[in-house]
Amino acid sequence: MSQPIFERDPSDPERQEINPLLKMALELGPLLVFFFANARGEWLAERIPALAAFGGPIFIATGLFMIATAISLSVSWLLTRTLPIMPLVSGVIVFVFGALTLWLQNDTFIKMKPTIVNGLFAATLLGGLLFGKSLLGYVFESAFRLDAEGWRKLTLRWGLFFVFLALVNEIVWRSFSTDFWVAFKVWGIMPITIIFTMSQMPMVMRHTLPEEGEEEESS
Secondary structure, three states: OOOOOEOOOOOOOOOOOOOHHHHHHHHHHHHHHHHHHHHOHHHHHHHOHHHHHHOOHHHHHHHHHHHHHHHHHHHHHHHHOOEOHHHHHHHHHHHHHHHHHHHHOOOHHHHHHHHHHHHHHHHHHHHHHHOOOOOHHHHHOOOOOEOHHHHHHHHHHHHHHHHHHHHHHHHHHHHOOHHHHHHHHHHOHHHHHHHHHHHOHHHHHHOEOOOHHHHHHHO
16 A cells, blocks of 8 residues: 555544654744744844845745745655645745745735635635534544534634634734744734634543443443
8 A cells, every 4th residue: 555645534543643742843833934034134144145145134034934834844844754734834925925925925824824724614615514524533533532512613613713713814914014023923822822722621531432342331
């Protein structure tokens, strides 16, 4: 059987797992590079003159963001011989909108990237519900054992949360400075996502199915 290109289903016993801390570093690393490069763009250009070809700080940050994203995906591939779906989707949009940003010297494109990514995830989850599919179950099946109603509720809430993130990104980049947008993208979105995730745990617990051993004892 040929090796799949994309990561296996969470319930697949042959799925290769990455150390959680390393996985977090691979996901957050490019964002931290983006933040640092934007904050110290001129300093970086002075020490690495080739970076000046990108343009100002936001364009240097965009170029390094694309490079860091490519490295992150490459490391994931080397460790598991598969590509993670969500980081890959985000990465493709980073490359497309990053290239447009650098080519046209217009930072609007990279600022719209989170809107496009979150909008895409929202459309996927909410669109799946329209067809009776709770797609979030395929992502978190190995972490939670929920009944059908639980998966439906969790998928709906995450879909609406992605809509919220897309709207927030639009408000922030259109209303505040580039530096504020970069800082919010790195230091604001993650705490908001953690708080939202934790707020869903009571509902998850209510819809968690009993373990097989518990089912036998109760019957």
